[in-house]
Amino acid sequence: MNSSIRRKILIDRMEEISLKNLNCSNCAGTCCTYEANSMMVTPLEAFEIFEYLKSSGRLDEALREKLHKTIKDFRLDQSFGNGKRSFIRRTYTCPFFHHQELGCALPMEIKPYGCLAFNAHHETIKASEYCYSEKDILEKRDQSFYEFEESENQKIKIKFNLNWDKLPLPLALIDFFDQ
Numbered sequence: 001m002n003s004s005i006r007r008k009i010l011i012d013r014m015e016e017i018s019l020k021n022l023n024c025s026n027c028a029g030t031c032c033t034y035e036a037n038s039m040m041v042t043p044l045e046a047f048e049i050f051e052y053l054k055s056s057g058r059l060d061e062a063l064r065e066k067l068h069k070t071i072k073d074f075r076l077d078q079s080f081g082n083g084k085r086s087f088i089r090r091t092y093t094c095p096f097f098h099h100q101e102l103g104c105a106l107p108m109e110i111k112p113y114g115c116l117a118f119n120a121h122h123e124t125i126k127a128s129e130y131c132y133s134e135k136d137i138l139e140k141r142d143q144s145f146y147e148f149e150e151s152e153n154q155k156i157k158i159k160f161n162l163n164w165d166k167l168p169l170p171l172a173l174i175d176f177f178d179q
């Protein structure tokens with residue numbers, strides 16, 4: 001099933017918010033930096049980004065180094081040490097953030113669901129103070145595609161020998177990179 005269809009409810013909501021002038025235009029992108037970002041993704045979300053990067057010729061050594069540097073700088077690979085790959089949720093500056101207004105390098109159609117659901121909700125100079133994730137819309141999306149995505153996640157886990165259900169985006173991508 002097309003990745004855009006599974007994100008449509010979130011993209012439509014973003015556009016609705018934007019039409020009300022509640023947008024990110026006054027913000028430097030706080031939600032993509034270590035100040036507020038602790039985004040974790042499923043195997044399917046990571047795989048969709050990986051395939052997009054591959055098809056657009058961006059899977060190069062520079063990106064691999066950037067992912068490793070982010071993992072090291074923000075200590076994303078420190079686990080609980082219980083044998084299962086289950087990680088402490090940490091904040092990090094996303095390697096796809098350009099450090100400018102509207103600075104995400106990924107298209108809407110493959111962005112993590114959590115990124116799409118996190119929006120500004122107040123027209124103000126300091127927009128980031130009025131931003132939050134709309135959990136009800138996220139849950140509605142999750143429920144609508146639950147069976148399909150569960151099945152896809154299982155297939156990807158088996159194919160790439162993954163032992164995790166959710167990881168911070170840089171760690172998840174490195175698992176595909178290193179295959």
Ligand code: SF4
Pocket residue numbers: 023024025027028029030031032102118119120127128130131
């Ligand atoms: S959602 Fe909020 S914190 Fe993120 S870029 Fe927009 S205004 Fe800034």
Ligand code: SF4
Pocket residue numbers: 031032037039094095096097098103104105106111112115
């Ligand atoms: S994927 Fe894009 S929107 Fe999400 S945290 Fe990274 S830069 Fe921000």
